[in-house]
Amino acid sequence: MKKTETRIQKKNHSAIKAAGLKVFAQFGFRGSTLDQIAAESGLSKPNILYYFSSKETIYEALLAQLLTDWLQPVRDIDPAGDPVEEILKYAKHKLKMSRLYPRESRLYANEIIQGAPRIKSVLTGELRDVVATLAQLIKNWSEAGLIRVIDPYHLIFSIWAMTQHYADFDVQVQAVLGDGDHFDDAEQYLEDMLRRMLTV
Amino acid sequence: MKKTETRIQKKNHSAIKAAGLKVFAQFGFRGSTLDQIAAESGLSKPNILYYFSSKETIYEALLAQLLTDWLQPVRDIDPAGDPVEEILKYAKHKLKMSRLYPRESRLYANEIIQGAPRIKSVLTGELRDVVATLAQLIKNWSEAGLIRVIDPYHLIFSIWAMTQHYADFDVQVQAVLGDGDHFDDAEQYLEDMLRRMLTV
DNA sequence: AATTAATTTGACCAACTGGTAAAACTAACG
DNA sequence: CGTTAGTTTTACCAGTTGGTCAAATTAATT
Structure with a gap:
Protein backbone atom coordinates (compact mmCIF):
# COMPACT_ATOMS: atom_id res chain seq x y z
CA MET A 1 0.00 0.00 0.00
CA LYS A 2 2.11 2.82 1.31
CA LYS A 3 5.38 0.94 1.09
CA THR A 4 6.70 3.51 -1.36
CA GLU A 5 7.28 6.46 0.92
CA THR A 6 10.23 8.69 0.24
CA ARG A 7 12.30 9.86 3.17
CA ILE A 8 11.10 13.37 2.36
CA GLN A 9 7.49 12.24 2.33
CA LYS A 10 8.00 10.47 5.62
CA LYS A 11 9.55 13.52 7.21
CA ASN A 12 6.96 15.97 5.91
CA HIS A 13 3.97 13.78 6.59
CA SER A 14 4.96 13.53 10.21
CA ALA A 15 5.92 17.20 10.40
CA ILE A 16 2.47 18.16 9.14
CA LYS A 17 0.71 15.78 11.49
CA ALA A 18 2.71 17.05 14.44
CA ALA A 19 1.86 20.63 13.54
CA GLY A 20 -1.75 19.75 12.86
CA LEU A 21 -2.07 18.04 16.21
CA LYS A 22 -0.76 21.09 17.99
CA VAL A 23 -3.09 23.47 16.19
CA PHE A 24 -6.24 21.34 16.02
CA ALA A 25 -5.92 20.35 19.67
CA GLN A 26 -5.97 23.98 20.68
CA PHE A 27 -8.53 25.48 18.35
CA GLY A 28 -10.64 22.60 17.10
CA PHE A 29 -11.20 21.88 13.45
CA ARG A 30 -13.07 25.00 12.47
CA GLY A 31 -10.93 27.27 14.58
CA SER A 32 -7.71 26.07 12.99
CA THR A 33 -6.24 27.38 9.77
CA LEU A 34 -3.88 25.92 7.23
CA ASP A 35 -1.71 28.99 7.68
CA GLN A 36 -1.22 28.12 11.33
CA ILE A 37 -0.31 24.54 10.48
CA ALA A 38 2.01 25.82 7.77
CA ALA A 39 3.77 28.18 10.16
CA GLU A 40 4.00 25.51 12.84
CA SER A 41 5.40 22.88 10.48
CA GLY A 42 7.76 25.19 8.67
CA LEU A 43 6.24 24.28 5.31
CA SER A 44 4.39 26.52 2.92
CA LYS A 45 0.66 26.19 2.62
CA PRO A 46 0.65 24.80 -0.93
CA ASN A 47 3.37 22.40 0.08
CA ILE A 48 1.15 21.05 2.85
CA LEU A 49 -1.63 20.53 0.35
CA TYR A 50 0.82 18.57 -1.76
CA TYR A 51 1.00 15.96 0.99
CA PHE A 52 -2.56 16.14 2.30
CA SER A 53 -5.31 16.93 -0.15
CA SER A 54 -7.18 19.14 2.30
CA LYS A 55 -7.32 20.49 5.83
CA GLU A 56 -9.86 17.84 6.63
CA THR A 57 -7.56 15.03 5.51
CA ILE A 58 -4.94 16.02 8.04
CA TYR A 59 -7.53 16.17 10.76
CA MET B 1 -26.32 50.95 35.97
CA LYS B 2 -28.32 49.04 33.40
CA LYS B 3 -31.68 50.07 34.77
CA THR B 4 -32.55 51.72 31.48
CA GLU B 5 -33.11 48.71 29.29
CA THR B 6 -35.81 48.83 26.69
CA ARG B 7 -38.02 45.81 26.27
CA ILE B 8 -36.52 45.45 22.79
CA GLN B 9 -33.02 45.64 24.20
CA LYS B 10 -33.89 43.07 26.79
CA LYS B 11 -35.34 40.72 24.21
CA ASN B 12 -32.49 41.09 21.74
CA HIS B 13 -29.73 40.92 24.30
CA SER B 14 -31.02 37.59 25.52
CA ALA B 15 -31.72 36.35 21.99
CA ILE B 16 -28.14 37.08 21.02
CA LYS B 17 -26.76 35.46 24.13
CA ALA B 18 -28.88 32.39 23.59
CA ALA B 19 -27.73 32.12 20.00
CA GLY B 20 -24.12 32.82 20.96
CA LEU B 21 -24.21 30.13 23.61
CA LYS B 22 -25.45 27.59 21.11
CA VAL B 23 -22.82 28.46 18.52
CA PHE B 24 -19.83 29.08 20.79
CA ALA B 25 -20.51 25.91 22.77
CA GLN B 26 -20.31 23.86 19.63
CA PHE B 27 -17.46 25.48 17.74
CA GLY B 28 -15.45 27.40 20.30
CA PHE B 29 -14.65 31.08 19.97
CA ARG B 30 -12.49 30.96 16.87
CA GLY B 31 -14.63 28.40 15.13
CA SER B 32 -17.78 30.46 15.53
CA THR B 33 -18.88 33.24 13.23
CA LEU B 34 -21.14 36.22 13.63
CA ASP B 35 -23.11 35.00 10.65
CA GLN B 36 -23.95 31.82 12.51
CA ILE B 37 -25.04 33.74 15.57
CA ALA B 38 -27.04 36.06 13.35
CA ALA B 39 -28.80 33.17 11.65
CA GLU B 40 -29.44 31.44 14.96
CA SER B 41 -30.84 34.54 16.64
CA GLY B 42 -32.87 35.73 13.70
CA LEU B 43 -31.16 39.10 13.72
CA SER B 44 -28.97 40.63 11.07
CA LYS B 45 -25.24 40.81 11.63
CA PRO B 46 -25.05 44.60 11.93
CA ASN B 47 -28.01 44.49 14.25
CA ILE B 48 -26.13 42.13 16.53
CA LEU B 49 -23.21 44.53 16.55
CA TYR B 50 -25.60 47.25 17.57
CA TYR B 51 -26.18 45.43 20.85
CA PHE B 52 -22.75 43.92 21.37
CA SER B 53 -19.75 45.85 20.15
CA SER B 54 -17.92 42.76 18.94
CA LYS B 55 -17.99 38.99 18.69
CA GLU B 56 -15.70 38.88 21.68
CA THR B 57 -18.09 40.91 23.82
CA ILE B 58 -20.84 38.35 23.38
CA TYR B 59 -18.46 35.56 24.27
C1' DA C 1 25.66 14.26 -17.30
C1' DA C 2 21.23 13.75 -18.81
C1' DT C 3 16.68 12.57 -17.89
C1' DT C 4 12.97 11.78 -15.12
C1' DA C 5 10.36 12.04 -10.99
C1' DA C 6 9.50 14.36 -6.80
C1' DT C 7 9.19 18.62 -4.34
C1' DT C 8 8.59 23.52 -3.45
C1' DT C 9 7.23 28.07 -4.49
C1' DG C 10 4.76 32.37 -5.90
C1' DA C 11 0.91 34.29 -7.77
C1' DC C 12 -3.62 33.92 -7.59
C1' DC C 13 -8.87 33.25 -6.57
C1' DA C 14 -13.60 33.07 -4.88
C1' DA C 15 -15.86 32.70 -0.62
C1' DC C 16 -16.09 34.18 3.87
C1' DT C 17 -14.52 36.89 7.99
C1' DG C 18 -15.50 40.73 11.61
C1' DG C 19 -16.75 45.12 11.41
C1' DT C 20 -18.37 50.04 9.59
C1' DA C 21 -21.33 54.01 7.88
C1' DA C 22 -25.22 56.06 6.70
C1' DA C 23 -29.68 55.85 5.41
C1' DA C 24 -34.33 54.04 6.42
C1' DC C 25 -37.47 52.67 9.48
C1' DT C 26 -40.13 52.13 13.94
C1' DA C 27 -41.42 53.07 18.65
C1' DA C 28 -42.05 56.34 22.53
C1' DC C 29 -43.48 60.48 24.34
C1' DG C 30 -45.09 65.10 24.97
C1' DC D 1 -49.49 64.51 15.52
C1' DG D 2 -44.88 65.72 15.42
C1' DT D 3 -40.46 65.12 17.26
C1' DT D 4 -37.01 62.59 19.10
C1' DA D 5 -34.70 58.46 20.48
C1' DG D 6 -34.12 53.84 19.45
C1' DT D 7 -33.78 50.17 16.01
C1' DT D 8 -32.90 47.80 11.64
C1' DT D 9 -31.27 47.43 7.04
C1' DT D 10 -28.52 48.02 2.87
C1' DA D 11 -24.31 48.46 0.92
C1' DC D 12 -19.84 48.04 1.71
C1' DC D 13 -14.73 47.11 3.10
C1' DA D 14 -10.21 45.20 4.07
C1' DG D 15 -8.27 41.04 5.74
C1' DT D 16 -8.40 36.06 5.97
C1' DT D 17 -9.86 31.55 4.48
C1' DG D 18 -9.10 26.90 1.96
C1' DG D 19 -7.54 25.70 -2.18
C1' DT D 20 -5.53 25.86 -7.29
C1' DC D 21 -2.09 26.10 -10.92
C1' DA D 22 1.87 26.40 -13.51
C1' DA D 23 6.46 27.39 -13.13
C1' DA D 24 10.73 26.69 -10.73
C1' DT D 25 13.61 23.93 -8.04
C1' DT D 26 15.64 19.80 -6.16
C1' DA D 27 16.45 14.84 -5.71
C1' DA D 28 16.84 10.20 -7.74
C1' DT D 29 17.91 7.20 -11.49
C1' DT D 30 20.07 5.82 -15.65
Missing part, protein backbone atom coordinates in the same frame (compact mmCIF):
# COMPACT_ATOMS: atom_id res chain seq x y z
CA GLU A 60 -8.97 12.79 9.88
CA ALA A 61 -5.56 11.17 9.76
CA LEU A 62 -4.92 12.38 13.30
CA LEU A 63 -8.26 11.18 14.57
CA ALA A 64 -7.88 7.76 12.99
CA GLN A 65 -4.48 7.25 14.58
CA LEU A 66 -5.82 8.39 17.91
CA LEU A 67 -8.78 6.05 17.94
CA THR A 68 -6.72 2.95 17.30
CA ASP A 69 -4.23 4.00 19.98
CA TRP A 70 -7.02 4.46 22.48
CA LEU A 71 -9.03 1.34 21.80
CA GLN A 72 -6.14 -1.10 21.89
CA PRO A 73 -5.49 -0.92 25.66
CA VAL A 74 -9.17 -1.70 26.28
CA ARG A 75 -8.81 -4.84 24.21
CA ASP A 76 -5.63 -5.69 26.07
CA ILE A 77 -7.49 -6.12 29.34
CA ASP A 78 -7.00 -9.75 30.31
CA PRO A 79 -10.19 -11.59 31.29
CA ALA A 80 -8.03 -14.17 33.03
CA GLY A 81 -6.08 -11.64 35.06
CA ASP A 82 -6.91 -10.31 38.50
CA PRO A 83 -9.95 -8.04 38.00
CA VAL A 84 -8.92 -5.20 40.27
CA GLU A 85 -5.38 -5.16 38.94
CA GLU A 86 -6.53 -5.32 35.32
CA ILE A 87 -8.86 -2.38 35.71
CA LEU A 88 -6.20 -0.51 37.65
CA LYS A 89 -3.64 -1.21 34.98
CA TYR A 90 -5.95 0.16 32.34
CA ALA A 91 -6.80 3.27 34.35
CA LYS A 92 -3.15 4.00 35.03
CA HIS A 93 -2.31 3.51 31.39
CA LYS A 94 -5.03 5.97 30.45
CA LEU A 95 -3.70 8.48 32.95
CA LYS A 96 -0.19 8.09 31.60
CA MET A 97 -1.56 8.83 28.14
CA SER A 98 -3.01 12.06 29.49
CA ARG A 99 0.32 12.97 30.95
CA LEU A 100 2.41 12.12 27.91
CA TYR A 101 0.01 13.03 25.13
CA PRO A 102 -2.28 15.76 26.40
CA ARG A 103 -2.72 17.23 22.94
CA GLU A 104 -4.15 14.01 21.59
CA SER A 105 -6.61 14.07 24.45
CA ARG A 106 -7.58 17.64 23.70
CA LEU A 107 -7.97 16.92 20.01
CA TYR A 108 -10.39 14.16 20.86
CA ALA A 109 -12.20 16.27 23.43
CA ASN A 110 -12.69 19.02 20.88
CA GLU A 111 -14.13 16.59 18.38
CA ILE A 112 -16.52 15.04 20.88
CA ILE A 113 -17.69 18.32 22.34
CA GLN A 114 -18.51 19.56 18.86
CA GLY A 115 -20.76 16.56 18.37
CA ALA A 116 -18.22 14.18 16.83
CA PRO A 117 -19.33 15.03 13.28
CA ARG A 118 -16.48 13.07 11.72
CA ILE A 119 -16.29 10.02 13.95
CA LYS A 120 -19.80 9.39 15.11
CA SER A 121 -19.87 6.15 13.14
CA VAL A 122 -16.78 4.94 14.99
CA LEU A 123 -18.38 5.81 18.31
CA THR A 124 -21.55 3.87 17.62
CA GLY A 125 -19.54 1.09 15.99
CA GLU A 126 -16.11 0.08 17.11
CA LEU A 127 -16.06 2.03 20.37
CA ARG A 128 -19.50 0.89 21.38
CA ASP A 129 -18.61 -2.75 20.76
CA VAL A 130 -15.31 -2.61 22.58
CA VAL A 131 -16.94 -0.98 25.58
CA ALA A 132 -19.82 -3.44 25.53
CA THR A 133 -17.33 -6.31 25.67
CA LEU A 134 -15.48 -4.74 28.56
CA ALA A 135 -18.72 -4.00 30.37
CA GLN A 136 -19.76 -7.63 30.02
CA LEU A 137 -16.41 -8.76 31.38
CA ILE A 138 -16.77 -6.50 34.39
CA LYS A 139 -20.28 -7.78 34.94
CA ASN A 140 -19.00 -11.35 34.87
CA TRP A 141 -16.35 -10.48 37.41
CA SER A 142 -19.04 -8.97 39.59
CA GLU A 143 -21.26 -12.01 39.34
CA ALA A 144 -18.32 -14.27 40.10
CA GLY A 145 -17.85 -12.33 43.30
CA LEU A 146 -14.37 -11.17 42.28
CA ILE A 147 -15.29 -7.51 42.48
CA ARG A 148 -18.12 -5.57 44.00
CA VAL A 149 -21.37 -5.26 42.08
CA ILE A 150 -21.07 -2.03 40.14
CA ASP A 151 -22.47 -0.35 37.03
CA PRO A 152 -19.74 -1.21 34.52
CA TYR A 153 -20.56 1.56 32.07
CA HIS A 154 -20.43 4.36 34.58
CA LEU A 155 -17.30 2.87 36.03
CA ILE A 156 -15.69 3.14 32.62
CA PHE A 157 -17.01 6.67 32.17
CA SER A 158 -15.59 7.69 35.53
CA ILE A 159 -12.17 6.38 34.55
CA TRP A 160 -12.28 8.21 31.25
CA ALA A 161 -13.58 11.40 32.82
CA MET A 162 -10.99 11.54 35.56
CA THR A 163 -7.98 10.63 33.47
CA GLN A 164 -8.80 12.90 30.58
CA HIS A 165 -9.64 15.72 32.93
CA TYR A 166 -5.98 16.15 33.79
CA ALA A 167 -5.10 16.60 30.13
CA ASP A 168 -8.11 18.54 28.86
CA PHE A 169 -8.50 20.83 31.86
CA ASP A 170 -4.81 21.16 32.52
CA VAL A 171 -4.94 24.96 32.70
CA GLN A 172 -7.57 24.78 35.39
CA VAL A 173 -5.68 22.16 37.36
CA GLN A 174 -2.53 24.27 37.17
CA ALA A 175 -4.47 27.37 38.20
CA VAL A 176 -5.86 25.64 41.27
CA LEU A 177 -2.88 23.57 42.35
CA GLY A 178 -0.09 25.76 41.05
CA ASP A 179 2.25 24.97 38.20
CA GLY A 180 3.91 21.60 38.20
CA ASP A 181 3.16 17.97 37.58
CA HIS A 182 0.23 16.65 39.58
CA PHE A 183 -0.13 13.31 37.86
CA ASP A 184 1.46 11.33 40.67
CA ASP A 185 -1.08 12.61 43.16
CA ALA A 186 -3.82 12.04 40.63
CA GLU A 187 -2.71 8.46 40.17
CA GLN A 188 -2.74 7.85 43.88
CA TYR A 189 -6.22 9.27 44.18
CA LEU A 190 -7.44 7.28 41.20
CA GLU A 191 -6.02 4.03 42.55
CA ASP A 192 -7.53 4.68 45.94
CA MET A 193 -10.89 5.39 44.39
CA LEU A 194 -10.92 2.34 42.16
CA ARG A 195 -9.84 -0.01 44.92
CA ARG A 196 -12.60 1.33 47.14
CA MET A 197 -15.14 0.96 44.37
CA LEU A 198 -14.10 -2.51 43.29
CA THR A 199 -13.19 -4.41 46.40
CA VAL A 200 -16.07 -6.08 48.17
CA GLU B 60 -17.19 37.32 27.36
CA ALA B 61 -20.69 38.13 28.56
CA LEU B 62 -21.52 34.43 28.39
CA LEU B 63 -18.38 33.39 30.21
CA ALA B 64 -18.85 35.93 32.95
CA GLN B 65 -22.40 34.79 33.61
CA LEU B 66 -21.27 31.19 33.62
CA LEU B 67 -18.51 31.68 36.11
CA THR B 68 -20.69 33.35 38.69
CA ASP B 69 -23.32 30.63 38.28
CA TRP B 70 -20.73 27.96 38.82
CA LEU B 71 -18.88 29.41 41.74
CA GLN B 72 -21.91 30.25 43.84
CA PRO B 73 -22.88 26.66 44.73
CA VAL B 74 -19.34 26.07 45.96
CA ARG B 75 -19.70 29.01 48.29
CA ASP B 76 -23.07 27.70 49.38
CA ILE B 77 -21.55 24.60 50.93
CA ASP B 78 -22.35 24.80 54.62
CA PRO B 79 -19.37 24.24 56.94
CA ALA B 80 -21.83 23.51 59.73
CA GLY B 81 -23.77 20.93 57.74
CA ASP B 82 -23.19 17.21 57.57
CA PRO B 83 -19.98 16.80 55.55
CA VAL B 84 -21.03 13.85 53.41
CA GLU B 85 -24.42 15.33 52.68
CA GLU B 86 -22.98 18.75 51.87
CA ILE B 87 -20.50 17.32 49.38
CA LEU B 88 -23.18 15.09 47.93
CA LYS B 89 -25.55 18.01 47.61
CA TYR B 90 -22.93 19.96 45.71
CA ALA B 91 -22.07 17.05 43.42
CA LYS B 92 -25.70 16.40 42.62
CA HIS B 93 -26.26 20.07 41.94
CA LYS B 94 -23.31 20.05 39.55
CA LEU B 95 -24.69 17.00 37.79
CA LYS B 96 -28.08 18.62 37.44
CA MET B 97 -26.36 21.59 35.84
CA SER B 98 -24.83 19.25 33.29
CA ARG B 99 -28.22 17.81 32.57
CA LEU B 100 -30.09 21.08 32.29
CA TYR B 101 -27.39 23.29 30.81
CA PRO B 102 -25.03 21.11 28.78
CA ARG B 103 -24.19 23.94 26.41
CA GLU B 104 -22.88 26.10 29.21
CA SER B 105 -20.68 23.21 30.22
CA ARG B 106 -19.40 22.78 26.67
CA LEU B 107 -18.75 26.49 26.31
CA TYR B 108 -16.60 26.35 29.41
CA ALA B 109 -14.89 23.16 28.30
CA ASN B 110 -14.00 24.74 24.98
CA GLU B 111 -12.53 27.77 26.68
CA ILE B 112 -10.45 25.70 29.10
CA ILE B 113 -9.20 23.23 26.51
CA GLN B 114 -8.02 26.12 24.38
CA GLY B 115 -5.92 27.36 27.27
CA ALA B 116 -8.48 29.69 28.87
CA PRO B 117 -7.01 32.76 27.12
CA ARG B 118 -9.84 35.01 28.28
CA ILE B 119 -10.43 33.80 31.82
CA LYS B 120 -7.05 32.68 33.07
CA SER B 121 -7.03 35.50 35.57
CA VAL B 122 -10.33 34.32 37.00
CA LEU B 123 -8.97 30.79 37.29
CA THR B 124 -5.89 31.84 39.21
CA GLY B 125 -7.91 34.35 41.18
CA GLU B 126 -11.50 33.81 42.18
CA LEU B 127 -11.72 30.14 41.27
CA ARG B 128 -8.45 29.30 42.96
CA ASP B 129 -9.52 31.04 46.16
CA VAL B 130 -12.95 29.47 46.27
CA VAL B 131 -11.48 26.04 45.76
CA ALA B 132 -8.78 26.63 48.34
CA THR B 133 -11.45 27.53 50.87
CA LEU B 134 -13.44 24.42 50.08
CA ALA B 135 -10.31 22.27 50.20
CA GLN B 136 -9.50 23.63 53.64
CA LEU B 137 -13.02 22.90 54.81
CA ILE B 138 -12.78 19.32 53.59
CA LYS B 139 -9.42 18.96 55.28
CA ASN B 140 -10.92 20.19 58.53
CA TRP B 141 -13.72 17.68 58.23
CA SER B 142 -11.12 14.98 57.67
CA GLU B 143 -9.11 16.00 60.69
CA ALA B 144 -12.22 16.14 62.81
CA GLY B 145 -12.85 12.54 61.87
CA LEU B 146 -16.14 13.40 60.15
CA ILE B 147 -15.02 12.04 56.82
CA ARG B 148 -12.22 9.82 55.68
CA VAL B 149 -8.78 11.34 55.11
CA ILE B 150 -8.71 12.24 51.42
CA ASP B 151 -6.94 14.60 49.04
CA PRO B 152 -9.50 17.41 48.88
CA TYR B 153 -8.29 18.86 45.58
CA HIS B 154 -8.45 15.64 43.65
CA LEU B 155 -11.79 14.90 45.23
CA ILE B 156 -13.08 18.16 43.81
CA PHE B 157 -11.50 17.44 40.44
CA SER B 158 -13.14 14.04 40.34
CA ILE B 159 -16.54 15.58 40.99
CA TRP B 160 -16.03 18.15 38.27
CA ALA B 161 -14.66 15.61 35.83
CA MET B 162 -17.46 13.13 36.27
CA THR B 163 -20.33 15.58 36.28
CA GLN B 164 -19.12 17.60 33.32
CA HIS B 165 -18.30 14.45 31.42
CA TYR B 166 -21.99 13.73 30.94
CA ALA B 167 -22.51 17.14 29.35
CA ASP B 168 -19.30 17.57 27.40
CA PHE B 169 -19.02 13.99 26.14
CA ASP B 170 -22.72 13.50 25.71
CA VAL B 171 -22.36 12.18 22.15
CA GLN B 172 -20.00 9.51 23.35
CA VAL B 173 -22.22 8.54 26.25
CA GLN B 174 -25.19 8.29 23.92
CA ALA B 175 -23.17 6.24 21.45
CA VAL B 176 -22.15 3.77 24.13
CA LEU B 177 -25.36 3.56 26.15
CA GLY B 178 -27.86 4.29 23.43
CA ASP B 179 -29.98 7.41 23.15
CA GLY B 180 -31.85 8.53 26.21
CA ASP B 181 -31.28 10.17 29.55
CA HIS B 182 -28.63 8.49 31.65
CA PHE B 183 -28.35 11.10 34.35
CA ASP B 184 -30.30 9.13 36.92
CA ASP B 185 -27.89 6.21 36.66
CA ALA B 186 -25.00 8.61 36.69
CA GLU B 187 -26.30 10.21 39.86
CA GLN B 188 -26.63 6.87 41.55
CA TYR B 189 -23.11 5.93 40.59
CA LEU B 190 -21.76 9.28 41.72
CA GLU B 191 -23.51 9.07 45.06
CA ASP B 192 -22.24 5.54 45.60
CA MET B 193 -18.73 6.60 44.74
CA LEU B 194 -18.70 9.64 46.99
CA ARG B 195 -20.16 7.78 49.95
CA ARG B 196 -17.52 5.09 49.57
CA MET B 197 -14.79 7.67 49.33
CA LEU B 198 -15.95 9.83 52.21
CA THR B 199 -17.24 7.50 54.87
CA VAL B 200 -14.62 6.14 57.21
